[in-house]
Structure formats: C-alpha cells, structure tokens
Amino acid sequence: MGFESYFEKVLEVVRAIELPILSSDEWEQIGLLEKCLNCGICTMFCPIMQIPFATYPGPRSISTETSRHFTEFKLMFDEVMKCTLCGECREVCPQNVPVTNIIKLIRKKILEYVPSVLPFSVAKYVKSLRETGFFTSPMSKEEREEMCEFLDVLVVPDRYRREADVVYFPGCQASSTLIEIFEATKTILEKFNVNYTLLEDWSCCGYPAHILAMDELAEETVNKLISKIGEKKAKTVLTTCAGCTANLKRVLEGYDTNITVKHLIEYLIEDIKLDNLTKVMCKHSLKEETTVTIHYPCELNRHVGKYMNDYFYDLIASLPNVKVVESKMGEKCCGGGGILLIYDSTLSLEVAKLKARDFKLTGASTVLTACPSCVVNINRGLAETGEKNLRAKDISIFIARSFK
C-alpha cells in the first residue's frame, strides 16, 4: 500500500469514529499547552472560578486535560462555553499559555461535529446573524426616535456622506438595545465638528461568531462590513463597543489597508486631544463634583492592549469636576463576555454581583465603562445586590450628558 492510500485509509477510520481532524495550525495551538506547568495560578484569578457553585473546571483543567486527550472534547461543551474569554488566565500565567485560544478551538471543533449542541438561547442569535447579518437587529429610525423621546435623550440627526474622514460604526448593541450610546456618540462628534458618516448599509462585525469559533460565518460577516467601510474612503473607523474594536483591529491587521480602528476613547485622546475636550467641557462642566469609578472592559484591556487602560483613566481624570476612585477589581471581567451573558445568565449575574459589591465600596456614584455588554451586566449585578444610587454608564453617555 502506498503512503497516499494508506493515509486515506487512516483518515477514513478517523472520520468513522468521529475523531477531530486538526490542521497543522491547530496542532501548533495545542502544542503550546505543553508549556503549562500545572501550577494553577490561573485558577486564583479566573472570574468564573470565583463562583463556588459554578461547575467550571477552570483554565488549568482545560489546559492539562486537553493536552492529554483532546479526543474527549465533545464532553467539554458546557465547560468551554462558561469561559468569558477575558484572558486573565494568560495574563497571570508564568508561561503565557493562551488558554482562551484553545477554548475557542474546542468550541470550533465541537460545533463542526455536533452543531445541534448549541442551546436555543444562543442558536437564535446565530440564526439571526446568518440570515440578517445582525446579531441583534438594529432599530429603524422611527423606533429609535420614539425610544429617545421615552428615555429623554436628545436625538441627533443621522449623517450620511459619500466620503468622510471618519466612519462611525455603532455595532449591534448600540443600535438595538442601548441606543443612547449611539446618540451620545453622534452628539460628541457633532460638537467637535468631526467630518464623519454613518453607514447606510452595514452588518455585524462578526465578533459573536468569532467567539463562538464559527470562523467562516465571522469572516463572511466582517468582510461584508469592511468592503462597506472601504467605499467611504475613510481613514478611521470609530467604534463604541469594546468587542467590535478588538475584533476589527484583529481582522484589519491581516488586511493591506490604511484604515485604523479606534475606540471613542482612543479617538478622543489621539485625534481630538484632551486639551480641546477639557476646553469644551469646562463651558458645560458639571455643577457638582461627581465621584466615578472605572470598569475596564476586557476586550480593550486584554485584547487590544494595556495602553487603553491608561487612555481610559487619563480621559476621565481630565474631565472637570470628576473625581476618579479606582476599585480593587476594576480590571476583572464582569461576567458578560464570551457569550456567557446569553449562554448562562445566572452564572454571569453571579460574577456581576461580585463586581457590584466591589464598586459599592468605592463610594462612587457612577461606574464608567466603554462596552455595551459590560454596561448591561454590571447594571444587572448592581440591581440584584439592591443598589439604588449606583449605576453603570457608558463613557460616551457620560460625556454627552454633561454637554447639556
């Protein structure tokens, strides 16, 4: 038997017993697990492992189990879905083992072989993404205006241009559920006379599909979006969602374009500059001193880079009449990442409650963050712990409201 036919035979057997077939890239990923010392430092920092009742084995177990027998992967679906992909395990790991990449790989392999394992709560979003191109469908203009009236938010007319310097990409959540972020960002952009445009026709950035490890769907969605952005001949894509920022930055690294993706925080610091912001803010400054605390979204903190934390802090500290009190767990995941908010919302809430208790200790009146998912989940946590005065707010809303 020649090698080729022998190889075919082996593949046939592998397929018959449904062993995962891994590409060489994937083997390389799994090979990185050999560096794991099994020391367990990650288990001390994992946000999900903080919850005593969570049946989550933690990064160490996933790493050590997987490096020994990857074949049992099918049994690990519930476990790998409970990871928020915050990446703190990698940050504290002495050997820098990228456990979150492995978790994504296991998710991918399971969903390739047994797609039906996806629970309905998650599957309906995937279906929506596949059919409409949106994770959550955006509101129509009329709906949005009505909603703004209800929320007592200033409506800023949508601005569409054929070409502009900046494309503002609000993302799914800011255009469907948390529309105040959308309006607030437009207010800020108008205030600083930014030559910006919205996209008439857009789609999701594909991040939810990426974290579910549905690579093809993610790529298809994001490619559609990037071609739409390219038509506008813009240099900068402005985002207000941490997930979109991290994902678009990751994807565009592989593209040969000069488009840069900037989160609102980055844009305010690098392009508008803090001096200008402070000048405008001084005119409208808040009458009383407000104490705020910061929640650093993982997707900016760990997936984009630590400099985002400094930017975030500097931005808030530069606002007039605002006092920043840092909390102990400010950089810890709120439990809303990695689809966990949809997959297991009780567990997600439990993590948020721990965050909420920590924020309360600071005595601040507002928790500022820069990610719609974090806003939602932290507010759930705060409400559940019976906190009435403290609320989480997106940074764009905080700035725009003080313009009033």
Place this chain on the structure above:
Amino acid sequence: MREFDVVVVGCGAAGLMSAYELAKRNISVLVVSRGLGATAMSSGTIDLVGYFPSGVFVENPLDAVGEVAEKYPQHPYGVLGGGFEVDSDERKKNAVLSVREALSEFLSMEIGVKYVGDLNRNVFVSNPLGTLKPTALYQISMRNGVLENLSDKSIHIIGFKGYPDFDASFYAKSLTYFAKILKINLKDVKSIVISLPTFENKHNILAINIARLLEKEDYLSSFAKTIVNNLKGKHADIIGLPAVLGLENTENIIKRLEEQLGSQVFEIPSLPPSVPGLRLQQKLERAVSQYDGVKIIKGIEVLRIHKRIRKVEKIEIGMERRREEIRCSAVVLATGGFMGGGLKEYEGEIVEGIFGLPVCDQRGKFLEGTKVLKLLREDLFSKDSHPIFAVGVKVDNMFRPVGLNGTSVCENLFAAGAILSGYNRISEKSGLGVAISTGYFAGNIAASLVR
C-alpha cells in the same frame, strides 16, 4: 513615546523589591511582566539559607550568609559582599550587612501580610506533605505551627472534603514521623476531614475561594461552628488548617477562630496555587504601588531592547494590538529562572529570554552548547537537586550581567533574583532570600545611577 527612569522587567520578589527601592526615592518606575512567577507560586515563607551548598543544615541563617559569601564569591550572597574584588573577610562582613539591610527593609513594609521570625535562627515549618523545611521568616499565620511550638502539645489536623491539595491523615502521620527524627515530641496528632459549608458535595474546591469566603463575618462563624461540631467535644491544644485563612485579614481571622475554637490555630503552607504565595505577591505589589510614579503592567512582553554604545536606551513592549517604545535610563532584569520564565530552552540549550545573555552554571562556567539534559539528574527527587536550577546569568559586583569576555554587557542593565547563577535555590533553600536581597541591592544601584 513614554519615558520612565527605570524599567523593571519581572514582577516577582526581586523585581518588586527593586521597584520599591526606586519608587521610594521618587524615581519613576515601570514594572512590566509577562505573568506571575515563582513568588506567587511559593509557600510564602522567606528563607535565607536552609542548607549550605555542601548539604549541612544551617542553624543561623544570617551567619550562614556570611560563610557562603566567604567561600563562594560567585554566589549572589558573595556578589552582594563585593564578589571577587574584595578579600574573603570583607566579603563576609559586607554580605551580612547587605542582607540584613534588605530584609529589615522588607520587614518594615507595613502593608499586607505580616512576617515574623528571626534572621539569626532557622525554624522548621511543615509542608502540606508533612515534611519540614527550614526558614527564617514566615507569615504570622504559620507561627503556631513552627515545629518547636508544637512540642508536647496535642494537635488536630483538619482537612476539607473535596479540597484536593491537602490530605489531613497523610500530613498527620508524616509530621509525626519527621518530628520524631528531629527529636521533637508531639503528644497526639489526630486528623479529621470536615465538609465545609457552601461546598458540600463539591470536589476540586479552590483554596482561594475558601479564603475569599472566610473574609466574610458570617461565613467565618459558620466555618468555626462546623469545626467545633466535628471535633465533638475533643479538645486539642493546637489546630492545624491548610492555608485558606483569608487573603487580607488573616491575623484577624485567626484571632476570631482561636476565640471560637478555644485552641491555637495555625496554617499549613499549601501547594501551588498557594494562598500564602499570593499574599506575599500582593504585599509587594501594594507596597510598590503606594508611591506615585510607579506603574505595574502585567501580561505584556518585552520584545526588543534598543542599545547604543553599551547602554540600553529604550525597550519595546508588545501588547495585543500595539507595540510601544519606552525610553529609560536603566533596566533591572528580574525575569526569574525556569519557573518564572526568564530562562528558556531553545533547541536543547538554555538561553536567557530577552537579551540573549550567555548563561553559566553554579561554578561560573559558561554553558556554551551544553544540552539541557546534561544539567538534569536521572533521579527526579535526587537529594542533591538538579544542576539546572543553578543556571543563570553571570554578573559583576554591581549586578550587571557580563558577556563571554567577562565584562558587563550594558552599563545600565542590572540583574536580580532567580535569573542569577551561582546558587542552587532548591537544595540551598535560599530562593526568596536571594530574590529580596539582590532585588534591593539592584534597585539601590539603579537609583544611584539614575540620580
């Protein structure tokens, strides 16, 4: 481009100690680290010297530092004393002075977990397997469990059901056995396993989760009640628990437990992931960050070093989606040994991870082309430790790494901690002692250079 006076690479005991020294003098410091290392994994006890390189047990660690420095000029303690350039008597004197200075600086930090002990006397602290290790300093929670404090007392060892890192009955038997060898009489060592509230029917319980819950008043009292119920009226002079007694208020928790149980309580240092290790890590991190002008960033890697005429000018750090250059006047390399990730294996040989500095063995011989396997013994638990643990970079008497020609590679690059060669921290039991004293010294030299 951001600018810092000094960049410290690594945030273990050595790195943070030197950052502390710098920050104290109002020098701006950036501490970058790729992750946590051996300090966070450690048992939290600080040992100066437990055994001489010859294998003889050390009674007085501070004197032993002097003797080691006298005999071995290439040992970090010898370098602290002045290295090859001074005669042995002076080296001995200087080393003792420097180590005492560094350790008293550490003991004077009022933040975080409190350390007790005597630098002039080694005591035995038990490991989770019931074996004994000599150490000079230990956390206050371990005080009642020091071997000499256990003599002629009845002891109850408590294990937790579902907590995998500690076996109470194994510990009890093994402790009795080893205590007998050292002629310490333990009256009665009993072990019980209790089922913890909130963790009933759970397996793979993490020490850190118990520690977090014990910080809460109501959990602490139900925890104490469970122990009392399980003891069924039997009294013991001392109760030993695995190291789970809180992260912040350990002293207070022990006091409360002692009140409720009516016996003394001590903690047994645990296997990694270790709560006492994390306490030490947090103590140092907090001590450093109380000063302005200090920044600790974890989870980033040093990608490149820009050198110019034997001087480090700037370093390039890599974050997930951005690279950044940082200008600095000095660099302290405290990346650790194999555990911490400062040394790496590359094509079967050992290399220093960032600068590519040449590494040498315990005697100071450069390891050009020596394979890793030659530095390992066949017996994993061999009594004379593996030579690989003594591998590291060679330094001059200013703690500047030297190249193959014997002169320093850069004028403003200093090394401290487990990255240093010339000592075997596993067989000597000198890991954290060397880390703290060399970190302190490197920080001081860097400070005088920057000034």
